[in-house]
Amino acid sequence: MSEHTATPRKVSVIGLGTMGGAIARHVGAAGHELTIYNRTPERARKWNADNPGLAHRIAANPAHAAQDADVVITCVGNDDDLADVVLGPNGVFRMLKKGGTFIDHTTVSARIARQISVEARDLKIHCVDAPMTGSQIGAENGTLTLMCGGRDDAIEAARPIMESYSSRIVHVGKAGSGQIAKMANQICIAGNVAALAEAVRFAQASHLDMEKVYEAISGGAAQSWQMDNRWRSMDADEFDFGFAIDWMRKDLGLSLEEGRGLGVSLPVAALVDQFFSEIQATGGGRLDTSAIIKRLPKKGNS
Structure with a gap:
């Protein structure tokens, strides 16, 4: 249960995947009147069964979820999914009241975020695009970092709710x-995990004690979240967890597209994206991004 408290509000969470499901748990545990919706109804029913007493109702569609809500949170798959649940015929903006708050945690293009913001402004709705970092562990523990775009008043309207599942809220612009x-x-x-994969294979081929290598290099400039959380699992060839390569490729595609629009070259990101595509081609798209090491042959014994 979250340690954060706020004035109880009517909050709807749309999208109950790994991240959205955890967010909904924290919102409900914080004492808010919770409505849930998922495009696959079975997932919403399972979430409700796994979290007895937290959800006030299961909505029939996004518009129904937004009806009478003070705050609507979305965490779906991509631009098209977001446009459908927010701007579609049964979308959130059909019913979310004037003065209501809309928070999107989906990683999408800046273009769709701006489009939704314009629609929200015309409807006098507070709107925040707030993609997350912190991984599944951060979602479960309520310690996510949120990178927020929107007007000052929108961020402040959203903040009391977002504090129930995050430890850092940064208003970027x-x-x-x-x-x-x-x-x-x-x-x-992307660049970090690719370099880490090479370092692990290099140390393995040198027949070094992998724990000693980690101990030696993790306290200096090479240290990273990826090293602390993926060094041992990469050494053990364990990848059935974490942030899927399929999702990382979606995110890198957004980055590369935005870079082209800005006239910015992203050669490392483009190269690592190709490496990820090789793992996808062998059926590894649902594996953690650290599975990028699988494209590097293992020499000798670690």
Whole structure:
């Protein structure tokens, strides 16, 4: 249960995947009147069964979820999914009241974030694009970092709710800015995990004690979240967890597209994206991004 408290509000969460499901748990545990919706009804029913007493109701569609809500949170798959649940015939903006707050945690293009913000402004709805970092562990523990785009008043309206499942809320700038920050985040992760894969294979081929190598290098400039959380699992060839390569490729695609629009070259991100595509081609798209090491042959015994 979250330690954060806020004035109880009517909050609807749309999208109950790994991240959205955890967010909904924290919102409900914080004492808010919770409505849930998932495009696959079975998932919503399972979430409700796994979290007895937290959900006030299961909505029939996004518009129904938004009816009478003070705050609507979305965490779906991509641009098309978001446009459908927000702007579609049965979308959130059909019913979300004037003065209501809309928070999107989906990683999408800055373009759709800006489009939704314009629609929200015309409807007098507070709108925040707030992609996340912190992984599944951060979602479960309520310690996510949120990179927020939107007006000052929108961020402040959303903050009391977002505090129930995050430990850091950063207002990056105007609408779409949160998505740009998330793209920068994913560019960093991609280069980091690719370099870590090479370091692990290098140390293994040298027949070094992998724990000693980690101990030696993790306290200096080479240290990273990826090293602390993936060094041992990469050494053990364990990848059935974490952030899927399919999702990382979606995110890198957004980054590369935005980069082309800005006239910015992203050669490392483009190269690592190709490496990920090789793992996808062998059926590994649902594996953690650290599975990038599988494209590097293992020499000798570690």
